[in-house]
Structure formats: C-alpha cells, structure tokens
Amino acid sequence: SQQGEEDPQALSIQEGENATMNCSYKTSINNLQWYRQNSGRGLVHLILIRSNEREKHSGRLRVTLDTSKKSSSLLITASRAADTASYFCATQETSGSRLTFGEGTQLTVNP
Amino acid sequence: KAGVTQTPRYLIKTRGQQVTLSCSPISGHRSVSWYQQTPGQGLQFLFEYFSETQRNKGNFPGRFSGRQFSNSRSEMNVSTLELGDSALYLCASSLARSGTTTKNIQYFGAGTRLSVL
Numbered sequence: 107s108q109q110g111e112e113d114p115q116a117l118s119i120q121e122g123e124n125a126t127m128n129c130s131y132k133t134s135i136n137n138l139q140w141y142r143q144n145s146g147r148g149l150v151h152l153i154l155i156r157s158n159e160r161e162k163h164s165g166r167l168r169v170t171l172d173t174s175k176k177s178s179s180l181l182i183t184a185s186r187a188a189d190t191a192s193y194f195c196a197t198q199e200t201s202g203s204r205l206t207f208g209e210g211t212q213l214t215v216n217p
Numbered sequence: 218k219a220g221v222t223q224t225p226r227y228l229i230k231t232r233g234q235q236v237t238l239s240c241s242p243i244s245g246h247r248s249v250s251w252y253q254q255t256p257g258q259g260l261q262f263l264f265e266y267f268s269e270t271q272r273n274k275g276n277f278p279g280r281f282s283g284r285q286f287s288n289s290r291s292e293m294n295v296s297t298l299e300l301g302d303s304a305l306y307l308c309a310s311s312l313a314r315s316g317t318t319t320k321n322i323q324y325f326g327a328g329t330r331l332s333v334l
Contacts, residue, residue: 136321137321139322141325146254146305146328146330147327147328148221148307148325148326148327148328149307149309149325150325151322151323151324151325154321154322194260196260198321204250204262204265204273204275205250205252205260205262205309205323206262207252207259207260207261208259209259210259210260
C-alpha cells in the first residue's frame with residue numbers, strides 16, 4: 107500500500123524555472139528519501155533526509171521535512187530538460203530498509 | 218563498481234505459467250529487496266532478503282516467493298501467473314538492513330518488465 111500522496115501528480119515547466127513537489131506520509135519514519143525514475147526504468151536515489159533534520163541540500167536539490175505535518179517537499183532549481191522524469195518520495199521505517207513509496211510526480215521540463 | 222543487474226529485461230508469459238527473475242546486487246551489498254510497479258498500484262514492496270534470510274514481506278499472495286544465495290544474488294518466482302501480475306519488477310540492494318546511516322540507501326536495477334498474456 108502507498109504511504110501517502112504526492113502532489114502535484116504532474117508538473118510541466120520551462121527550462122530554468124524551479125520545480126516543487128510535495129509528499130505526505132502517514133506513519134512515523136526514520137528517514138525520507140527522494141528517487142527519480144526515467145521512463146519506467148530503475149529508480150535513482152537523489153537525496154535522503156533523516157527524521158531529525160529539517161532541510162537538506164544537494165546541488166540543485168533542496169529537500170525539507172516537517173515531521174509534525176508528516177510532509178516533505180523537493181525543490182529542483184534552475185531545471186533542465188534532462189530533469190524530465192517521475193519523482194517519488196519514499197519513507198523508511200526504523201526497523202529496516204523497506205521503502206514505502208508515494209504515488210509520484212511526473213515532471214516535464216520543456217526546452 | 219558494477220550496479221545492480223536484473224535479468225531478463227523483458228519477459229512475456231501466459232496465464233498459468235511460472236516465472237523466475239534474477240537480481241545480482243552491488244558487490245558487498247547483503248540486503249536485496251524486490252518491488253512491483255504497476256500503473257494502478259504504484260510501487261509496492263514484495264520482500265527483502267538479508268544473509269539468505271527473508272527479513273520482511275509485503276502484502277502479496279503466496280504465489281510470489283523469493284530466495285537469496287550465499288553470494289547475495291537473489292531470485293524471485295511467481296507461480297500460476299495472472300494477468301494482473303504484468304508489471305515492472307525492481308530489485309534493489311543496500312549495504313545494511315537497519316540503522317540510521319546512509320547504508321540504508323537502496324540502489325535499484327533497471328527492472329524486469331513482465332507481460333502476462
């Protein structure tokens with residue numbers, strides 16, 4: 107079963123613009139991760155934020171986590187056409203490495 | 218270092234048949250997890266193996282099974298295939314299976330796309 111919801115389900119922007127995706131989850135977590143998937147292929151890990159962290163940066167990516175609201179957001183700055191993909195949040199429970207995924211956001215960056 | 222390798226990449230089977238999918242994790246990774254991805258249900262956890270033992274299992278019928286070998290390679294088997302089993306099956310490996318470090322990051326293979334006719 108899905109952990110929660112992501113919104114928007116689809117996002118279309120122009121190159122150079124910023125893209126923000128949101129994720130909500132339902133249970134207590136150890137960490138939250140974001141993955142990217144290109145055209146039904148394997149998932150690529152982007153960034154991990156622990157439950158005791160509020161914000162994390164990696165290159166053009168910025169992730170926030172609000173455990174009181176059980177929500178996270180992923181910001182991609184200065185987007186490129188190569189960023190076109192589906193983006194998934196996934197939570198990891200304290201007890202193991204099982205990932206519970208959100209529904210995903212399909213991002214299209216137009217050149 | 219080679220990534221996670223899944224074979225075959227594509228499979229076409231008919232209802233009632235069985236299928237075995239293979240996954241070779243990144244060298245040194247002992248945890249292997251399997252996920253099913255469908256347009257309707259999204260990404261769902263099937264099971265996880267660590268040191269040849271199934272540590273965690275998702276909510277799938279007993280037709281779905283798996284195993285892990287001493288070299289950490291893993292296979293999953295689906296018996297008596299149904300049309301609804303058509304999906305992308307993803308394997309992921311990680312260094313550890315618990316804890317609070319980035320050793321929990323999972324590295325995914327390209328997947329096996331199974332079509333059941």
